[in-house]
Amino acid sequence: MYQLAPNIELLFTEAGDYHDRVRAAAAAGFTAVEMWGPTGVDAPATPKNLPALKAALEETGTALTAQLSEPRTQFMIPPWDHSEFYRKLDEGVAIAQDLGCPRIVVGSGTGFGGWKRQVQLDKLIEIYQKAIAQIDGSGITLALEPVNVRVDHPGSLLDRTAEAVYVARGVDSPFFGVLYDIYHSAVEGEDMEAELANAGDLIAYVQLADAPGRGEPGSGDLDWAERLGILRASGYEGPIGLEYYPTRESAASVALIRELAAAA
Numbered sequence: 001m002y003q004l005a006p007n008i009e010l011l012f013t014e015a016g017d018y019h020d021r022v023r024a025a026a027a028a029g030f031t032a033v034e035m036w037g038p039t040g041v042d043a044p045a046t047p048k049n050l051p052a053l054k055a056a057l058e059e060t061g062t063a064l065t066a067q068l069s070e071p072r073t074q075f076m077i078p079p080w081d082h083s084e085f086y087r088k089l090d091e092g093v094a095i096a097q098d099l100g101c102p103r104i105v106v107g108s109g110t111g112f113g114g115w116k117r118q119v120q121l122d123k124l125i126e127i128y129q130k131a132i133a134q135i136d137g138s139g140i141t142l143a144l145e146p147v148n149v150r151v152d153h154p155g156s157l158l159d160r161t162a163e164a165v166y167v168a169r170g171v172d173s174p175f176f177g178v179l180y181d182i183y184h185s186a187v188e189g190e191d192m193e194a195e196l197a198n199a200g201d202l203i204a205y206v207q208l209a210d211a212p213g214r215g216e217p218g219s220g221d222l223d224w225a226e227r228l229g230i231l232r233a234s235g236y237e238g239p240i241g242l243e244y245y246p247t248r249e250s251a252a253s254v255a256l257i258r259e260l261a262a263a264a
Helices: 018-027 050-060 083-099 117-134 161-171 182-187 192-202 224-233 255-263
Strands: 004-006 103-106 141-144 176-181 203-208 240-242
Touching: 004 255, 018 050, 050 083, 083 103, 083 117, 103 203, 117 141, 117 161, 141 161, 141 203, 161 176, 161 192, 176 182, 176 192, 182 192, 182 203, 192 203, 192 224, 224 255
Parallel strands: 004 240, 103 141, 141 176, 176 203, 203 240
Antiparallel strands: none
């Protein structure tokens, strides 16, 4: 049985503020949640009341499985000043530790037309090797997320799972891995089984949404029993973030994936 973590930016918004969404998720039977940026410097995330959020997590015994790195740095765009990313990384790690969150999700930013793709991938390796060295001893894992460029993130550098795996292998740290998002991968037309086989134990986190539409499982065309079966066969046993835009009330939108995850 997979542990499901509703994204409190998108789900249980009916309850009110973020800490109230944690309580609503817990009342609905979830033992974990995920969120976007804790300080809200990147839209559409908004600032969290971190003491209230921590209190809600502790009160309900809910785990926070992942948060986003801030800010969304455009690593490849001149003048290549990454100082704010590294400064905020320390802040993000401190927040993650305080909230008991083991993962921070990072990205690639947009690509730069003036450099070959391979050069940019190798530059990402350098950037994240430095980041991992900076947070050494924190216990926090950085999960690199490739995203689709066909619908949601046009211009992003990393749109292929295999290239995120290439970067992760280059960083070569037990605290650096890949976020495999079933939705983004499907939109890019990837073969899920092949991608997970290539990634091996580098998959540090998984998220999902249905495709097309990025709604809840059952709203699109993906066969979720098949997808969860492929995921289980790959050896991944960690939590799954529910990062979708619900087309109906939150508690109703999770019904299918909860049933299938319980059997997976």
